[in-house]
Amino acid sequence: MTTRPEPGRFGYAVLMSYTYFLSIGVFGIIQWFTDLDLKQASSSYLRTAFSIDQNSTVSVIMFFGCYILSVLPIGSAVQLYYKYTGRTYTGDRIGFAKSGGHDIATWAGLLSFVLVVYVFARFIPAGILGVGRVVVIFVASFFLSGWLTRTLTGLLYEAMYRPRLTTTFGLSSLLRCQILYPTNYARCPNPTYRILPICRWHRIMAEFRRDYQIAPWAAHVMMYLAGSSFFAVIFCSYQFSVTVDGRWLLPIVASTGMTFATFADSVMARNYPLSQYALWAKMLSTGILLVAIGAAILAFYAVLAPDATRAFVQQLTTDERLIDWSPALIGIIGGFGFGIYGRMFLRRVLFIRNRFANWGVYGVQLGLIGAALQPLFMNLSPISPQNSPDFWTPILGDSNLLPIGIVWFIAFNICEIINVRARRAELTDAEFKRTFEISYGACILPAVLGLFAARYLMIWLTLSGVVILGAISIAIAIPLCMATTRWVINWGRTPPLAR
Numbered sequence: 001m002t003t004r005p006e007p008g009r010f011g012y013a014v015l016m017s018y019t020y021f022l023s024i025g026v027f028g029i030i031q032w033f034t035d036l037d038l039k040q041a042s043s044s045y046l047r048t049a050f051s052i053d054q055n056s057t058v059s060v061i062m063f064f065g066c067y068i069l070s071v072l073p074i075g076s077a078v079q080l081y082y083k084y085t086g087r088t089y090t091g092d093r094i095g096f097a098k099s100g101g102h103d104i105a106t107w108a109g110l111l112s113f114v115l116v117v118y119v120f121a122r123f124i125p126a127g128i129l130g131v132g133r134v135v136v137i138f139v140a141s142f143f144l145s146g147w148l149t150r151t152l153t154g155l156l157y158e159a160m161y162r163p164r165l166t167t168t169f170g171l172s173s174l175l176r177c178q179i180l181y182p183t184n185y186a187r188c189p190n191p192t193y194r195i196l197p198i199c200r201w202h203r204i205m206a207e208f209r210r211d212y213q214i215a216p217w218a219a220h221v222m223m224y225l226a227g228s229s230f231f232a233v234i235f236c237s238y239q240f241s242v243t244v245d246g247r248w249l250l251p252i253v254a255s256t257g258m259t260f261a262t263f264a265d266s267v268m269a270r271n272y273p274l275s276q277y278a279l280w281a282k283m284l285s286t287g288i289l290l291v292a293i294g295a296a297i298l299a300f301y302a303v304l305a306p307d308a309t310r311a312f313v314q315q316l317t318t319d320e321r322l323i324d325w326s327p328a329l330i331g332i333i334g335g336f337g338f339g340i341y342g343r344m345f346l347r348r349v350l351f352i353r354n355r356f357a358n359w360g361v362y363g364v365q366l367g368l369i370g371a372a373l374q375p376l377f378m379n380l381s382p383i384s385p386q387n388s389p390d391f392w393t394p395i396l397g398d399s400n401l402l403p404i405g406i407v408w409f410i411a412f413n414i415c416e417i418i419n420v421r422a423r424r425a426e427l428t429d430a431e432f433k434r435t436f437e438i439s440y441g442a443c444i445l446p447a448v449l450g451l452f453a454a455r456y457l458m459i460w461l462t463l464s465g466v467v468i469l470g471a472i473s474i475a476i477a478i479p480l481c482m483a484t485t486r487w488v489i490n491w492g493r494t495p496p497l498a499r
């Protein structure tokens with residue numbers, strides 16, 4: 001034990017625990033499943049488990065059961081915390097939260113309750129015990145959760161607080177990561193990374209943690225995202241089990257990756273004793289890779305097979321407009337996801353920072369988003385050739401859909417190059433990242449305006465042809481893009497708090 005006791009105030013053990021915001025997602029999942037189950041007219045698992053017919057009563061029992069069982073086992077964890085550290089709960093609420101005991105107790109309680117309810121629903125025939133089943137379920141969950149908490153917390157505390165003496169003699173010891181875990185002075189077992197005194201995983205961790213120095217609250221946001229992503233995993237898995245449609249595996253992969261990445265990121269950002277373990281950096285890296293892969297495949301699928309994508313989305317919604325636009329939406333979101341997480345994986349996990357590798361990912365991202373935007377752009381009235389067929393006819397003839405798309409795409413890419421080069425030259429790395437999303441607007445707009453301006457100019461000058469259209473559009477788009485990029489750079493230089 002290195003730190004002093006941190007008593008905190010009432011409720012701090014909950015607020016300062018690692019996974020408080022994850023529980024919001026899991027409570028959502030349980031609530032969602034409860035609704036789903038109670039909607040079944042005849043064969044409801046939950047009505048059978050409790051042997052109660054009123055849906056409202058069952059809902060209330062489920063809600064309070066989860067709540068009570070997530071609180072009760074904390075006592076067992078507190079006892080063990082006292083045994084290992086000599087500190088009481090009220091004397092060291094925050095320290096207790098940092099030890100992870102609060103999280104283990106909460107999850108052991110929830111798991112036990114869900115497990116016992118499941119056993120009663122599936123294996124204990126409905127007639128036995130009558131309404132007494134509710135009492136038995138609660139008592140059984142209570143004892144199971146206490147045992148589970150004591151076992152898991154005991155294992156954890158034994159590893160965390162039992163003092164270790166690390167030998168510092170010999171070469172093998174020199175080539176090992178120098179990170180010491182703060183509660184028992186055990187040394188990280190991983191080999192060092194290149195010339196650094198620490199391992200790859202602790203380097204990853206140090207860089208990600210630096211992001212949070214300016215925004216400590218972001219750890220909570222990350223844990224909330226982990227909860228939402230976990231909800232998405234369960235939801236998509238359920239859809240997959242019902243529809244047996246293999247395409248559900250794509251969002252399952254992406255949202256599993258997102259759960260891993262945000263969960264590990266949040267735990268690391270806390271900078272608590274448990275946050276120091278290399279395990280979190282491994283989990284984070286796996287998550288980032290899964291998101292990049294899942295997002296890329298989703299986006300490619302949406303762009304290459306828009307009709308199949310619409311049929312797939314039809315399983316979820318009847319909203320015609322949403323269905324119609326779904327390939328574009330999935331393409332854009334997936335493209336962004338691949339770009340952001342793909343580059344993150346290259347730069348911050350593999351430490352590949354040369355320009356070409358990063359531009360490779362960037363190019364695929366641009367291509368995906370461009371391909372997804374193109375039909376959207378064509379469908380917007382009054383630009384749409386279907387809505388006003390003669391709009392482009394004077395300069396391009398009848399089949400003008402593809403040429404316009406190509407001209408726009410080239411102009412957009414030229415704007416991107418101007419934008420990225422200017423930002424690279426004038427902004428710091430952090431400012432460059434901060435201006436990433438807004439730069440899309442700063443490049444799309446000049447390309448669109450250039451195209452329109454060129455059209456009016458060409459009619460006025462009685463010119464025609466796609467090459468001239470391209471040349472004039474680009475000539476107009478370049479100064480416009482320089483102006484919007486200038487604005488983006490000024491915006492990026494302003495500190496976030498001053499905005």
Ligand SMILES: [Zn+2]
Nearest residue numbers: 177188199202
């Ligand atoms: Zn290490």
